[in-house]
Amino acid sequence: GQQxxxxxxxxxIQEGEDVSMNCTSSSIFNTWLWYKQEPGEGPVLxxxxxxxxxxxxxxxxxxxxxxxxxxxxxxxSASIPSDVGIYFCxxxxxxTGTASKLTFGTGTRLQVTL
Amino acid sequence: xxxxxxxxxxxxxxxGQSMTLQCAQDMNHNSMYxxxxxxxxxxxxxxxxxxxxxxxxxxxxxxYNVSRLNKREFSLRLESAAPSQxxxxxxxxxxxxxxRTGELFFGEGSRLTVL
Numbered sequence: 442g443q444q445x446x447x448x449x450x451x452x453x454i455q456e457g458e459d460v461s462m463n464c465t466s467s468s469i470f471n472t473w474l475w476y477k478q479e480p481g482e483g484p485v486l487x488x489x490x491x492x493x494x495x496x497x498x499x500x501x502x503x504x505x506x507x508x509x510x511x512x513x514x515x516x517x518s519a520s521i522p523s524d525v526g527i528y529f530c531x532x533x534x535x536x537t538g539t540a541s542k543l544t545f546g547t548g549t550r551l552q553v554t555l
Numbered sequence: 556x557x558x559x560x561x562x563x564x565x566x567x568x569x570x571g572q573s574m575t576l577q578c579a580q581d582m583n584h585n586s587m588y589x590x591x592x593x594x595x596x597x598x599x600x601x602x603x604x605x606x607x608x609x610x611x612x613x614x615x616x617x618x619y620n621v622s623r624l625n626k627r628e629f630s631l632r633l634e635s636a637a638p639s640q641x642x643x644x645x646x647x648x649x650x651x652x653x654x655r656t657g658e659l660f661f662g663e664g665s666r667l668t669v670l
Contacts, residue, residue, distance in 0.1 A: 482664070483663050485661070529598070531598075541603045541605070543600070545597035548597060
């Protein structure tokens with residue numbers, strides 16, 4: 442199946458710092474999504490991207506759909522303790538019109554210290 | 556607003572035992588999915604149901620069966636559990652808006668341990 446490389450695997454940051462993480466694919470995607478998972482919960486959608494070059498914000502979160510269609514970035518500004526969790530990227534290959542083709546990254550575990 | 560509800564949340568099985576994970580959604584979504592989540596592996600699709608009355612295999616279907624009982628409910632069955640099936644299982648459903656095929660809504664997960 443598809444391979445998504447998500448980095449970094451984990452991050453330990455101080456409250457107030459900015460965070461950046463990214464996902465790269467070996468093939469072209471037409472959809473990029475970013476999910477957050479908190480302990481004991483299922484993933485929750487943060488941002489969805491549908492066009493190459495698209496830049497979308499959700500509060501302190503900003504994500505971009507790479508121009509090459511093979512990567513995506515998520516930035517979190519001024520981190521706070523409740524940002525703790527695992528962030529997953531997910532991508533849908535081009536010319537597939539169903540969520541059954543979504544591929545998930547392995548996640549970035551974010552820890553925020555006071 | 557319950558969203559996607561999974562039961563049970565925790566289960567311990569012995570090798571060879573069978574069990575069914577239940578999932579129900581109250582959002583009138585057409586498509587439902589079962590994923591498993593293992594450390595370092597991300598989420599992998601086991602089976603999905605694009606609409607009521609249809610089911611299809613995902614990336615890792617071996618050892619599992621599913622039933623789309625009605626539009627609301629989608630169950631996952633392990634006929635003869637194996638230690639390799641120790642995992643956290645997530646059910647998800649999707650709104651199905653045209654072109655918006657990634658906006659999955661997930662349940663809280665079912666943690667299964669097979670001894």
